[in-house]
Amino acid sequence: MARKNLLEGLVDLPNDPPTVTNYPMRGAGKSLVRSLDDLAKQADKFLEGEAIVELDPDQVDASFVQDRISEDDAEFDDLKEAIRVRGQDTPILVRPHRSAEGRYQVVFGHRRLRAARELGRKVRAVVKPIDDRTHVIAQGQENSARANLTFIERALFARRLEDLGYDRDVIASALAANAALISKMMSVTERISASTIQQLGSAPGVGRERWLELSLLVGKASNEAKVSDVLRSPGFGELPSDERFSRLYGALNKSARPVRKVEAGAGKATWQPRDKAVQAEIKNTGKAFSMSMKAKNAGRFGEFLSNRLDALYEQFLAEEGNKGD
Amino acid sequence: MARKNLLEGLVDLPNDPPTVTNYPMRGAGKSLVRSLDDLAKQADKFLEGEAIVELDPDQVDASFVQDRISEDDAEFDDLKEAIRVRGQDTPILVRPHRSAEGRYQVVFGHRRLRAARELGRKVRAVVKPIDDRTHVIAQGQENSARANLTFIERALFARRLEDLGYDRDVIASALAANAALISKMMSVTERISASTIQQLGSAPGVGRERWLELSLLVGKASNEAKVSDVLRSPGFGELPSDERFSRLYGALNKSARPVRKVEAGAGKATWQPRDKAVQAEIKNTGKAFSMSMKAKNAGRFGEFLSNRLDALYEQFLAEEGNKGD
DNA sequence: GCGCTGATTTGTCAGCTGACAAAAACGAGG
DNA sequence: CCTCGTTTTTGTCAGCTGACAAATCAGCGC
Incomplete structure (x- = not known):
């Protein structure tokens, strides 16, 4: 309601x-x-x-x-x-x-x-x-x-109610929140475990959007080890909660950073066309390269790219040959 | 309403x-x-x-x-x-x-x-x-x-109203349908052009779910040539509408299958140039796309791609625009 | 100290899509 | 012809998520 x-x-x-x-x-x-x-x-x-x-x-x-x-x-x-x-x-x-x-x-x-x-x-x-x-x-x-209660405390409360079997209407009533907000809380607490959130603390200075961003980073399997490392690093537990949040967030964002020689800015390299119908994240370690895209045209543009890899690779080789080394 | x-x-x-x-x-x-x-x-x-x-x-x-x-x-x-x-x-x-x-x-x-x-x-x-x-x-x-009017005729009507600038409430009223159904109609008519739908006909025996499935197939850039071939094949226009739908659907479904031999599960494809200096894995869910590459030239080829995303996207838009919708 | 700007939080809307239920057509078997 | 099972259509619910607006804090310049 x-x-x-x-x-x-x-x-x-x-x-x-x-x-x-x-x-x-x-x-x-x-x-x-x-x-x-x-x-x-x-x-x-x-x-x-x-x-x-x-x-x-x-x-x-x-x-x-x-x-x-x-x-x-x-x-x-x-x-x-x-x-x-x-x-x-x-x-x-x-x-x-x-x-x-x-x-x-x-x-x-x-x-x-x-x-x-x-x-x-x-x-x-x-x-x-x-x-x-x-x-x-x-x-x-x-x-x-x-x-x-901060955003994440409320989110944990919501998660506990859902785990206890209450339906979304009850949870929305208990938190005086609408269904969309409850859904976002579930996303965060689905991707970040309760124990991880406990270790980060109540983070009074951190709102929903940043928790959602952190949840997407934590939710990547490739970041799992990094999360553990940061949580276990010396002195981590003694930091103020907001600082702990920032440390983890920075570390996960930064773990893409060695690749970011090419690109300045926050987190891994990103790309977005003017119409914003694609959002791409790019990681390049030199030896491995990955790119992921989402938003409206992501699938079709990706298909477009996939179908042209041969041609693009030929072009790439041609340009490398022109560098003459 | x-x-x-x-x-x-x-x-x-x-x-x-x-x-x-x-x-x-x-x-x-x-x-x-x-x-x-x-x-x-x-x-x-x-x-x-x-x-x-x-x-x-x-x-x-x-x-x-x-x-x-x-x-x-x-x-x-x-x-x-x-x-x-x-x-x-x-x-x-x-x-x-x-x-x-x-x-x-x-x-x-x-x-x-x-x-x-x-x-x-x-x-x-x-x-x-x-x-x-x-x-x-x-x-x-x-x-x-x-x-x-069949599902697709109603969907085209809805599309025309949206193109004329009417908002979703008006469209829902005009079709005596709820917002979710209107949204599905927009998805279908977004992915399948009006001219393609015209050529398929009113398809009285085909309901929403199958039109949605067809739209996902037609929406793949890799199927573009196939769509044209089927629409232009001899005698296609003389077939009953439902049969035309079935022919196109069958052709696209069949043409997707060879790609998935490599990987079971959520459509993951691979790509490799002749010199084998790049190995790419590609995943496309329609809504999100990701590609990762490894081997000798992966990093440099990836950087090459990253630097050309704007140009490639313009080319992609141009090709989509040439479909005329 | 004040005003401005940028950043962030919070509330909520709107659209997308998966999924389910009801109903009916179709095909097969008796 | 009847019954049963399967398939498909249609209506709609519920959840997810992007995006926007309002409000406020922090930093900076005057």
């Missing part, structure tokens, strides 16, 4: 609500922040009118869907300190555990739970029996609303 | 309305025939409540969009005979000619016009001033409704 439908029936909000992300945002973020604020209010509906209880944190398990790559410790420490000083304002949402009597499972509020556990306090919670589908939608929308 | 929207507000009809096609139909034709009958009624709305006049056929020009590949003479003779004996039941729809005073242009009813002309009689007509957009939608829907 379209996100606009999700927001149907909600009170109109004033323009310019406060930005709620903890990292710089670009793109059409204004409407994003606004609609995510709407989602937050919608998620809060789960809590409305429900009795709040205090639970022992040891009685509460995490959700069956992980939604975060790692904790931002500085931000978590701030949250913990605020709770220590002021107590816990907003309850978390939990549901009765499916199979463990007397235990609960977090729908949302994982960090507040962790903070309560570390502070040695009970956690204030609303207990609500909801099914798996409602659970993941609420969790996802709460996460989208609090708007501090 | 979806066809269902088109039919909104119309009276529900009984099941099993009479089949109206003049050739055997397969597939989901029941709903097709029913909805086309609805379209016929809708098209008749253009005629409702309008004064019928008698026009000299020599005052009436054809539509600016051709909708038929050729006339089925037997069927036309039947129509003409019926008009001769009983007169003309249903008026045709014309609009005042845009630029020629005192002349008219047919929206629909071309065959009835022709019959009247050949019988030396006036033609009964409704004259209605409508714009180009309404004109093509009415014409298209009338044609769809009378349901005697």
Whole structure:
């Protein structure tokens, strides 16, 4: 369903609500922040009118869907300190555990739970029996609303939901995203394994387009060894996440570069005619040469080239002979 | 717009309305025939409540969009005979000619016009001033409704509308088809030129899937000569349309087979010059193309190719342009 | 500090295409 | 002639992806 439908029936909000992300945002973020604020209010509906209880944190398990790559410790420490000083304002949402009597499972509020556990306090919670589908939608929308998950964290969440068998409509609802965006997320997480993404980190400064580009590079079998090398290189894990992304991206782009003596510019040599109906990537190591083309006329132009290789080779030999060596 | 929207507000009809096609139909034709009958009624709305006049056929020009590949003479003779004996039941729809005073242009009813002309009689007509957009939608829907255009005739009609600059919504309306079907029609008529389709004929026994397959075969530059040979072979034009289609399809399918001897699976070909200083592997999926070369001269020949891509592409475009479409 | 420009992110539209379902024609066998 | 299986047509759904627009950040010049 379209996100606009999700927001149907909600009170109109004033323009310019406060930005709620903890990292710089670009793109059409204004409407994003606004609609995510709407989602937050919608998620809060789960809590409305429900009795709040205090639970022992040891009685509460995490959700069956992980939604975060790692904790931002500085931000978590701030949250913990605020709770220590002021107590816990907003309850978390939990549901009765499916199979463990007397235990609960977090729908949302994982960090507040962790903070309560570390502070040695009970956690204030609303207990609500909801099914798996409602659970993941609420969790996802709460996460989208609090708007501090990066593109790749959201993509991993989507991937986990698909691996758990949810259909695209549920996933789109859980992420407040349309089908096209979900599809792009699946492309990225199909080509880049979850473990590789984990090692790269949440990359707050990297958006969808660059993740898609990296996924095409990582997805090439010929780059597999290079990916492993970069991930295992000394000190890689200690770099900031964005820098790790850049290192890998640069390395894979660069692995075509020895060939790029002829051509300046980003990545392997490329070629494109004025009508842009062919996009070619060219690799030349001297001993081996490869060229791949895509876009509208790629197939027919390739066929055209294939049929003329004999003639072109004769011409090539003639020109080499004219160089007279 | 979806066809269902088109039919909104119309009276529900009984099941099993009479089949109206003049050739055997397969597939989901029941709903097709029913909805086309609805379209016929809708098209008749253009005629409702309008004064019928008698026009000299020599005052009436054809539509600016051709909708038929050729006339089925037997069927036309039947129509003409019926008009001769009983007169003309249903008026045709014309609009005042845009630029020629005192002349008219047919929206629909071309065959009835022709019959009247050949019988030396006036033609009964409704004259209605409508714009180009309404004109093509009415014409298209009338044609769809009378349901005697084959897939490829409808596809050509769609192609003509696109070439005339109408957007996809208008085209979908004119053909009572959804966007996906229009897109497939565009693919076929993009790859197979109108003149080639004309020579193959309306092919009443051939559906979308086979036309799509043929279009992929015809779209291969390597098959270009073969297409010309088959179209020019003695007696080809005298064959029934379906047989002409089969002949061309068989010839192209057969001519592709020798190439794939080398490699099973997704069409991978090889190439090697006489001096064997280059070994090339070529893969072409129609949408993407890749070629890799190794051996002694691979790098230098590859560089030679890379430096000539612009010129080769111009040559490729020129040759495609010479096909005349 | 401000304005401009380029780069990037995000949301979403539109087109392409594979695939599936329903219906019907055709051929073979009884 | 009837039944059954196969093949084909037609309608349409769903997913993929290119591309565009809006918004914002960063860098640079004044």
